Amino acid sequence: MLEVVDSHFHIWDLNILNLPWLESCKGIIDKSFDLDDFAKVYGKYDIKFKGGVYIEVDCDNRVKEDEHIFSLNSPLILAKIMRAKLCEHMRLPLGIAGVREPLHIESKERGRCLEQSFISGLEILAKRDLIFESCNRVCELEDIYNSISQVKDAKVVLNHLGNVEVLDESYKKAMRKLASLPNLYLKVSGFKTHDKKFANELLEFVRGEFDSSKLLYASNFPVVELYSNFDEHFTLLREFFNDDVDFFAKNAKKLYKINPVQKFASVIKLRPEKIDYYRQLHANPHSGVNEMIKRCGITKYEIYWRDDMLFSLMEYSGDDYEYDMGVMAKDPATQAWWRETDPCQTRIQGARKDEWWADMSLVYELK
Template sequence: MLEIVDSHFHIWDLDVLRLPWLNSCKGVIKRSFSADDLVKEYAKVGVDFKGGVYVEVDCDDAIKEDEYIFTLNSPQILAKVMRARHLSGHMRLPTGIVGVREPLHIETSPRGRCLERSFIEGMGVLAERGLIFESCNRVDELMDIYQAAAQVPELKLVINHCGNVSELTDDYKAAMTKLASLPNVYCKVSGFATEDKTFVKNLLDFISGTFDHGKLLYASNFPVVELYSSFAEHLNAVREYFGDDQDIFSKNTKKLYKINKPQVFASVIKLRPEKAEYYKQLHADPFSSVNKMIRECGITHYQIFNRDDLLFSVMVYEGDDFDYDMAKMAQDPETQRWWRETDPCQTRIEGAHKDEWWASMDMVYDLNKK
């Protein structure tokens, strides 16, 4: 059964929150929606729904929305993206969040807002704190968000709803290609009408051919999806194109939003003295494709240290299936090419198990646990 971790859903209680934008929407979503409603939608299509990422709903009172969501303590909310009323170097940031969104597609957001100095400063603050920025843009301002993101390349930025596209213009393709070229830009596969099957295929062909596979995230956009499609039709369209790809539907989202508890691995191997200099040269300028695959496989921290003929490594893994990711890495042709260069520089330590290359080490002390 397909496992789904939804990278983008909304819920709201209209007895608690005011959402003025609903006044211009069709009646189908002008009511309250709970996490249980989302669970029921997934149950209808027969998938294993694990929960997902709550994304702010453009409430007229961001603090009240924070209180409402945090008080719910819903098991379906695995991560929270809350509202930044105005991105800046001194913005309010709630605790317990993975990122923020300042909607750039709404009437009250001036054109060019993401190029203002305060906005860029706010992006820098998010990057420093390891928080994500969710970018919901007018389609004709996608090049603006590229220009902003290029100034803070270390920031993880997620393009919502394929950039809110309705037509595959040359300008749209150019802007999205620029965005995909940045090291930390992701794209949510959502937001498109499903009635025109040719458009859907052409869009998904473009998105999947432009963004790295590890940077594509399935998102339902529940319940707003009902304004341009239906929950089931949109999910089926994504499944028909990608199949039941666990990276798209679950694993990429878990890694990006750090939904899993980090695992730390330490290991040791011997360095052949006659190969030491070559080994160090390789790692001074490693294959970029190898670093990319390491990150794609859920490894967020990896360092190798050398003392005499020993190499020690420390690795932090934040994926949800270590064996799956390591098998994926082992099947990557560029990683295999890298290992053909590095493996001859190394040899097992005495006492290593037959199935160990790098021998694992046990932790004996952790400052943060004392």
């Protein structure tokens, strides 16, 4: 049964929140939507629906929105992206996965993402391992690339395929640049589905340019009703991606750290004559090695050295450790890397025959 994590949904209670932009949506979505409505659209399908990532709704009181969403305390809200204006001293609520500053709205002039305050905000998010969700105009895709390029560790999720309406060369050029960034993810949503030719050409382009681990299923519920409808969008993506579990669930789980973090500690011996070479290797890892580690759900990995011993600490946020380690073991770049590092190491005394790095047991953890 297909597991689904919706990486982009909205809900709002108009008795609590005021959304001025709904004035232009009369008769379509200008009403309240709650979590029951959200769950209901998936209820008709034979799937395992886990919930989704709540995305801020551009209301006129962000504090009130924060209070409302956090008060719901529902298992269907797997992660939260709340609103903030990026700057050096921005407000970041506790318990969020990241923030969004809408760049596509009329009140935001082009160039905002190139301002120094915006770049400073990205740097702060990167230091705190928080995500920035970018919802921008198509004409700003190059600007987004230029701003993200200045903060190499920033995790950025481009909403709605960049809000594309025409699959022209300028769009393709900008998206190819964005696809080259190591920490840029793409939500497959926001496009009109009634034009099947356009939709399929767009999806083929995206799948061809972006690594599959960077693509996220998103419905944009209930805003999807403004340009398509939920059922048509969901069905189209199921057919195109052939119910791929990574696209529909695993990629989002890893990015938003939805699963409880698993911690691993291990030890191995370092051959004395290989110490300098081993340190040189890790000062500049081979291309693709770090990317594969992240792709496989490892969100933190540290190796410590003392004399002839190496100690590693690893945090894993995926939901199928054996599966992800199998993916890593089949990766050509990783295999080439291991051919360099393995001769530098040797098992510790007492390690099991099936252990290279030997597992360590937790003795104490400060609570």
